[in-house]
Amino acid sequence: MADEELHVSDQDLLHAADGELPGGRTRRVRAHLAACWFCRTRLAELEATIADFVRVHRSTLDPQLPCAAGPRALLKSRLAHAATQSGVARWPKFLQFFFPRGSVAYVAVALLFLTMGSLPIIQHFALLSSSPLHPIESAAVPNRTLTPGATRPVSINDVCSIAHEEVVREVPAALRQQVLHEYGIAYARAQDYEIDFLIAPRLGGAEDIHNLWPEPYTLPTWNAHVKDALEEHLHQMVCQGSLDLRAAQRDISTDWIAAYKKYFHTERPLATSAAGEFDPADPAPENHGVISRARIDTAGQFVRPRRQIASYALAGT
Amino acid sequence: MLIPPRNFAAELSFPIPTPAAVSEKPCEIECEVISLFDQFRHPLLRYVLSFGLSVHDAEEVAQEVFLALFRHLQRGKSRRNLRGWIFRVAHNLALKQRAANKKLHAALDDDATVVQAKLDATPNPEEQMTSGQTLQRLRTVLRALPEQDRCCLALRAEGLRYREIAATLGISLGSVSFSLTRSLARLGSAEKGLRYGR
Numbered sequence: 374m375a376d377e378e379l380h381v382s383d384q385d386l387l388h389a390a391d392g393e394l395p396g397g398r399t400r401r402v403r404a405h406l407a408a409c410w411f412c413r414t415r416l417a418e419l420e421a422t423i424a425d426f427v428r429v430h431r432s433t434l435d436p437q438l439p440c441a442a443g444p445r446a447l448l449k450s451r452l453a454h455a456a457t458q459s460g461v462a463r464w465p466k467f468l469q470f471f472f473p474r475g476s477v478a479y480v481a482v483a484l485l486f487l488t489m490g491s492l493p494i495i496q497h498f499a500l501l502s503s504s505p506l507h508p509i510e511s512a513a514v515p516n517r518t519l520t521p522g523a524t525r526p527v528s529i530n531d532v533c534s535i536a537h538e539e540v541v542r543e544v545p546a547a548l549r550q551q552v553l554h555e556y557g558i559a560y561a562r563a564q565d566y567e568i569d570f571l572i573a574p575r576l577g578g579a580e581d582i583h584n585l586w587p588e589p590y591t592l593p594t595w596n597a598h599v600k601d602a603l604e605e606h607l608h609q610m611v612c613q614g615s616l617d618l619r620a621a622q623r624d625i626s627t628d629w630i631a632a633y634k635k636y637f638h639t640e641r642p643l644a645t646s647a648a649g650e651f652d653p654a655d656p657a658p659e660n661h662g663v664i665s666r667a668r669i670d671t672a673g674q675f676v677r678p679r680r681q682i683a684s685y686a687l688a689g690t
Numbered sequence: 691m692l693i694p695p696r697n698f699a700a701e702l703s704f705p706i707p708t709p710a711a712v713s714e715k716p717c718e719i720e721c722e723v724i725s726l727f728d729q730f731r732h733p734l735l736r737y738v739l740s741f742g743l744s745v746h747d748a749e750e751v752a753q754e755v756f757l758a759l760f761r762h763l764q765r766g767k768s769r770r771n772l773r774g775w776i777f778r779v780a781h782n783l784a785l786k787q788r789a790a791n792k793k794l795h796a797a798l799d800d801d802a803t804v805v806q807a808k809l810d811a812t813p814n815p816e817e818q819m820t821s822g823q824t825l826q827r828l829r830t831v832l833r834a835l836p837e838q839d840r841c842c843l844a845l846r847a848e849g850l851r852y853r854e855i856a857a858t859l860g861i862s863l864g865s866v867s868f869s870l871t872r873s874l875a876r877l878g879s880a881e882k883g884l885r886y887g888r
């Protein structure tokens with residue numbers, strides 16, 4: 374017999390269905406359900422509603438889900454980068470414990486490295502450590518120590534079937550911050566720079582701190598548009614088979630201006646390359662993909678602000 | 691022809707002394723994160739998309755979540771309830787991203803219409819054959835639910851237990867239970883109303 378008052382409450386019914394009933398009540402509710410057709414029907418209806426909800430949830434969202442291959446590969450490369458990054462980051466932090474702040478610490482670090490006999494490393498860390506005090510003026514050509522260029526494993530096919538979206542791939546905010554920090558560019562001045570790939574993604578360049586540098590927007594001659602033209606030209610040559618991919622990577626990373634002169638047979642940027650719709654005075658930097666301010670959330674993550682221009686679309690979209 | 695990976699900074703690499711505290715090899719953690727990515731990417735994207743974010747933004751949020759997870763594990767933090775942790779970070783990032791988008795588009799368009807358009811997605815043929823009307827009705831009811839109720843439902847649909855939902859949303863266990871009960875009652879009565887022509 375099932376008195377109205379003794380029927381299972383909606384909440385308990387759901388808890389029973391979800392296996393969330395507190396231990397003591399489980400048996401009592403089960404016993405009631407066994408005895409009461411009315412409550413069993415309610416349970417069945419509840420399950421049907423849940424099933425319908427799940428169908429709505431899935432049918433609305435599942436068709437939007439892109440294929441996992443691209444994002445998976447991207448995450449892998451970012452993880453690989455994060456793994457190396459944390460190794461480097463941990464070391465100075467570890468030393469800061471002994472030498473809290475000040476140039477004395479950096480001299481000490483430099484001396485330590487000297488005894489280890491790793492000259493390039495000294496330069497790298499000297500640049501890194503001096504950054505808050507002496508910004509390294511970035512120019513048309515990046516600092517070779519900080520930005521020697523880095524590539525990812527790609528086949529010619531990969532490079533030549535690359536989607537346009539991939540060409541204008543955007544650098545994640547956290548990585549942009551690292552690059553700016555490495556070059557000692559103050560947060561306030563970040564808007565004046567574009568974080569550019571030295572070896573372009575369409576030439577197999579990696580999204581790696583060693584392949585990124587802050588390129589000033591206000592360069593009159595050898596600017597990002599000129600470099601874009603070179604990248605496109607090299608990309609075409611590689612895909613037509615008239616240039617080896619490795620040679621293209623090497624030339625653009627060694628001195629892209631020299632490469633431009635070599636491949637375009639000119640001493641000055643060609644008129645078509647220098648002309649661009651970019652206007653450095655545009656007050657809305659998001660509109661042409663400049664660094665926008667990164668924000669830090671509670672989990673300590675940088676959040677990349679959305680931009681007007683659709684940036685890269687991941688594979689499968 | 692496959693070009694082997696080449697790091698022009700190779701000459702910079704040298705063995706970096708790591709503190710003894712970091713016992714685990716990063717490779718193991720990377721593999722673990724990738725396997726969690728494989729497991730949770732779809733649930734996570736669905737959840738983030740339910741905030742009305744674009745697929746591109748959702749994908750980027752997912753990337754940030756797993757990068758954060760990597761650092762979380764790398765720092766030797768707790769492995770307990772990783773699923774709850776993943777959804778909690780995703781929830782926070784999704785809210786941040788949506789707020790940023792709103793700010794950016796405030797002058798341009800109304801975000802609400804974007805969300806609306808997504809929830810009004812054309813039903814697929816299978817849906818239309820079976821109970822298209824019911825599902826359409828449910829969509830309308832869902833849209834009218836308070837956001838927290840929608841979040842509870844979406845998280846439960848992705849398999850989270852009540853305490854995980856509570857932790858993700860920062861609310862009490864009782865609130866989760868109450869929210870789910872109330873939402874399902876509303877959805878249920880909408881279905882019934884349809885069934886009995888009310």
Ligand SMILES: [Zn+2]
Nearest residue numbers: 380381409412
């Ligand atoms: Zn009953």
